[in-house]
Amino acid sequence: MSQDKDRALKQAADLEEHPDAPSTTVSRRRFLQGLGFAAGVTAAGVIPALITAAPSAGNESEAAESGSGAPGGEENPLAEIIENDKPVNYPGKPVKYADPAGDQKWAMVIDVKACVGCRKCAYACVKENNIGRTSGFTYIQLLEMEPGEINLETANANYTEGGRADKWYLPVQCMHCAKPTCVYGCPVKATWREPDGIVVIDYDKCIACRNCMITCPYYARHFNWVEPEVPKNEINPKVPLEEKAAVVEKCTFCIQRTRHGQTTACTEACPVGARTFGDLNDPNSDVSIILKTRRAFRLKEELGSEPVIWYVG
Ligand code: SF4
Numbered sequence: 001m002s003q004d005k006d007r008a009l010k011q012a013a014d015l016e017e018h019p020d021a022p023s024t025t026v027s028r029r030r031f032l033q034g035l036g037f038a039a040g041v042t043a044a045g046v047i048p049a050l051i052t053a054a055p056s057a058g059n060e061s062e063a064a065e066s067g068s069g070a071p072g073g074e075e076n077p078l079a080e081i082i083e084n085d086k087p088v089n090y091p092g093k094p095v096k097y098a099d100p101a102g103d104q105k106w107a108m109v110i111d112v113k114a115c116v117g118c119r120k121c122a123y124a125c126v127k128e129n130n131i132g133r134t135s136g137f138t139y140i141q142l143l144e145m146e147p148g149e150i151n152l153e154t155a156n157a158n159y160t161e162g163g164r165a166d167k168w169y170l171p172v173q174c175m176h177c178a179k180p181t182c183v184y185g186c187p188v189k190a191t192w193r194e195p196d197g198i199v200v201i202d203y204d205k206c207i208a209c210r211n212c213m214i215t216c217p218y219y220a221r222h223f224n225w226v227e228p229e230v231p232k233n234e235i236n237p238k239v240p241l242e243e244k245a246a247v248v249e250k251c252t253f254c255i256q257r258t259r260h261g262q263t264t265a266c267t268e269a270c271p272v273g274a275r276t277f278g279d280l281n282d283p284n285s286d287v288s289i290i291l292k293t294r295r296a297f298r299l300k301e302e303l304g305s306e307p308v309i310w311y312v313g
């Protein structure tokens, strides 16, 4: 692995020095992927150790704001490549979104007492966000648990029927953490937190190392092992599709909708109103009012990643 990495770094440096070399016809992302630069470690056993190795709460906000991929003050070995890279608009041409508005901070509250585990939110999300129909993942996972139990690792994500009175259901997705450990895990600054709190990925910059998948404590990121396939008549032109091949993707809080005054597709699709999306900075928004008036909790709060999805129930 480390030999592969050294070789990849050396050849990436050569690429910088010799811009006319034949390999420049291949994008840097594809080039690094082709060299097997990716760590690709997804074994569940590795995850807890890396989570505890993530920057501790309190000294990480600077890194979060800058999107630094080098926690602990270590020099990022890819710094030169990042520095010289051309800026790319998130999340890849030709799709462009509005800039974040003023002082909004997006958040979501999910009422687990109301949720019936029907997965309509997940299906709406698949359609809205051009998730490949054969990719084998959804941004939203529904976990079925026994009453009184809360354990993400042992919950049943493969139940066939929701709505069971003897179970409860927990929707889980990217939490758009204020201190996102996924951002610290990215060596090429392909992912960052926007001023309105949305954690985004630049598909053109992602080199498929999948470190962010390991450093996310919520298993919220997914790798496209196959070209995302969406039936032609179901493609959402407001969301990238081809750009997502061989990169990591995840929930974007429906940036293509929420930056344009709409709510998220999952919120809209939920038949029981279990989801509320809104602006935390607005004291009169529904999310602010719920958080002021009801007891709420967040998942794995002790890790200090400060997720902005709260649960009530
Ligand atoms: S849930 Fe995971 S992917 Fe989403 S912001 Fe937090 S650490 Fe990053």
Ligand code: SF4
Pocket: 114, 115, 116, 117, 118, 119, 120, 121, 122, 142, 169, 171, 269, 270, 271, 272, 273, 274, 275
């Ligand atoms: S659509 Fe609503 S009720 Fe159905 S699983 Fe999603 S959050 Fe729960």
